[in-house]
Amino acid sequence: MELWETMLRSISAFVLMMFLARLLGKPTIAQMTYHDFVAVITLGSITANLAFNNTISIRILLTSMLTFTGIAYLLMVLAMKNQKLRSWFSGKPTVLIQEGKIMEGNMRKLKVTLDTLNQELRGKNFFNIQDVQYAVLELNGSISVLPKPDCMPVIKKDLHLKSQSEQAFPIELIMDGDIIEANLQQNNLTTEWLQSQIKKKGLSLKEINYAVISTDGNVYFDEYKDQIESPIDKE
Template sequence: MSVPAWFEVILRSITALIVLFFITKFLGRKQITQLTLFEYIIAITIGSIVAEISTGIEKNFLYGIYSLLVWSLLPLGILFLSLKSKKFRDFIDGTPKVIIKEGKIQEDTLTKEKYTVDDLTELLRKKNAFNLADVEFAVLEPNGDLNVLLKKENQPITPKDIQLQVAPEKEAKTVISEGQILDEALGETVFNRAWLKAELEKLNVALDNVFIGQIDSYGKLTVDIYDDKIQLPNSQERALLLATLKKCQADLELFTLATESKPAQEMYKLNAKRIENMVNRIKPFLVE
C-alpha cells in the first residue's frame, strides 16, 4: 500500500525540521545580522535543501538528509581552519574597514565596499549619529554593522569624567508580574511584602492592576499598570533628599553669620562647604 503524497510531504517536513533543529543547536545561534558572507550563503543553501527534502517526494529522502548534513558540517571545518589560520579567517570572514578616520570619510574604502553616501548616513543614524561632524571614527564590520566613535566633545559625560565614584549597577528585580507578587525575586532584595504594599499605597495602585513591577538597584519601585489612563505620581524621595541637603547647607551658612565665635564660624563654614561639594557630586543622581 503506497503512502499518500500529502502524508509523505508532512512526514518529510517534520523529519527535516527535527534534523535541522538539532543541527542548529549544535552549530550555535547567531543572529542574521551577525552572519558573515560565507555563513549567509550556507544558511540559504540549507534552507533550499530543506525545502527540496520536504516537497521533492519523487527523490530519495536519504539523499537529501546526506546533503543537509554535508552543508551543515561544512562550517565546522571552516571554523577549525579559521582558528588555525588568521589569513584564512580574514579571507572567509573579511576584515573590518575604517570608513571614517579622524572625522574624514575614506572615499576609496567606501567605494571599494560598494557603499553610497546615503548608505553611510543611514547606518550612522542607526547609531544616533545624525551629524557627520560629530563622528571621529567609524568602522564597517565584516557582518555589515557599523560601529561609531563620536568625537570627545560629543560623547556623553560619565561619572569617571568627573572623577565620581559610583556603586556598581545591579539587575532590576521583577517582583510583581500580572498582579501577582513574586516572592522568590522579592526575597533576593532587602524588602518584604509589607514594604511592597506600602509603596503601592503611595502610588495609589491596587496590586491586581499592576502588570509588572520592578525594584532597581537604588530600591525604587517602578510599575506598569493595566489601566493606562491612570497617571502615576512621580516619586519625590530623591528630590526631597536633595532639598534636605541644601537646607542643611543653608542652615550652616546661617549659623556662620549668627555666631561671633571664630572657631564656630570656621566649623560651620567648613561643614557647609563639605555639604555643597557633596551636593554637586550626587546631584546628577538625585535629579529625575
Template sequence: MDYLEIAFELIVGFVALLILTKVLGKTQISQITPFDFISAIILGELVGNSLYDNKEGVKEILFAISIWGGLIFLTEKLTQRSRRLRHLFENTPSIIIRKGQIEFKELKKNHLDLNQLQQLLRAKDVFSVRECEYAILETDGSLSVIKKPLYASVQKQDLNLAPASAAIPISVILDGEIIYDNLKMIDVDENWLVSELHKKGFTSARDVLFGEWQDGKELLLQGY
C-alpha cells in the first residue's frame, strides 16, 4: 500500500465519520453513555483497521461505517420510542444519596466507591455529605445534586428582589476580526462598532483581542 492510497482512504474515512457524527447528533459526544462510548471506539477501529489492511479498500471502509452507523442510528430511534429499550441500552439515573443518607446498594450496583462519590460531590461544590439532600448519578456518569436547605445558595426570590432579564453575551470581535454574523444578530452595523472602538481608545478591530456585547451592559473590549 503506497502513501497516496493511505492518504486517500484517510480522507474518505474522515469525511464519512464527519457525516455520520452530523447524522447521529450532538448527544453522541455531549451526553455519552457507556454504550455510546463503546460504539464510538468500534467505529474508529473499523476505519483504523481498514486503512492498513491490503485486502480492504474504500468501498469496504464506507460499507463498514454505513452498517455500524446505521445500527447506532436505529438504536437511538428505538430508545427514543421504547422506555424498556432505553433502560437496556442507556440504563436509568440512580439515586446515590437519599434524604442525606448514602444508598450503599446503589453504590455497589453502579460500581462506585466512596472516594469516587466524594470526588463527584466536590465537583458540585459539595465538600461534605452532610450538605447533600439528594444526589443522582446520571446515565453519562455525571452527578446531579440537591443541597440541604441550610447549605443551598440564596436566590433572588428568597430576598424578594426583582429578577433581571437574562441576556446571552455575544462575541463581536475575536482575535482582531469582526464577527459580522453576530453583528446582524444584535441588529447593529460595523459603523456602530467602530464608533465604540474609538470611544475605548482603539483605532481598529485589529487592535482588539476580544470584544463582547451584552444587552444592557457596556461593550467589553480587551486589547492584546
C-alpha cells in the first residue's frame, strides 16, 4: 500500500506542478528573476514532499503549494502593472562595459569577476574585450553584447550605405505607456521633442506601449493595438 500511495502522490505532484508551471507562464521558466527563483525553489521543495513524504498530509502540502503559487502569481501581476515594483522584485539590467570601459564598481556589486566576464564574452564569440562597446547583465543572468562599430559583422543593408554612423546604446523612452523621464533627462531630450516624434507617426501617447531610440538613431514605437487578427504562440 505504501508503494501505491507513493506512486499516486508522485503522479499527482507531477501533474500539479505542470499545471502551476502553465499558470505562472513561460517568462517565469525562461527568465528566473529574483522572485521567480524563490518561488521555483520553494515549490520544488513542497512538490518533493508531496511526492514521497507520507508523514505530512496532502491537505497541508496542497495548501502550502497553492499559497506560494498565489504569492508568485500576485508578484508577477504587480510587476507587470508597475515599473517601480518590477524593478524591485526582478532587479534591473546592469551595465558591465560602457563605451569600451569596464565598470569595476558594478562588477564588484554583482560579484562578477573578470574571468566570468571574459567567459561570457567568449560565449558570444568575443575573444577580445576591446572589441566590445557595451555589455549588459540582463535580469535572467545572461549578458547582452553590443560590439564596437568597426567590429560589427557586415549585413546586406551595410552594402548600400555610404558611411556608417557611430553606434549608440538604445534609449528607452516609453515603457508600459509611461514616459521614462530619467532617460529623457540623461540624454538631454525633452517631453516636447518626444511628443513631436509621436505626432509624426500620427499617434497619441495613450496608443503607445513602448518607444525606444535604436542603435541607429531612429525612434521605434510599439502600439498597444497590434492589428494582428490571430496571434500565434508556437510551442
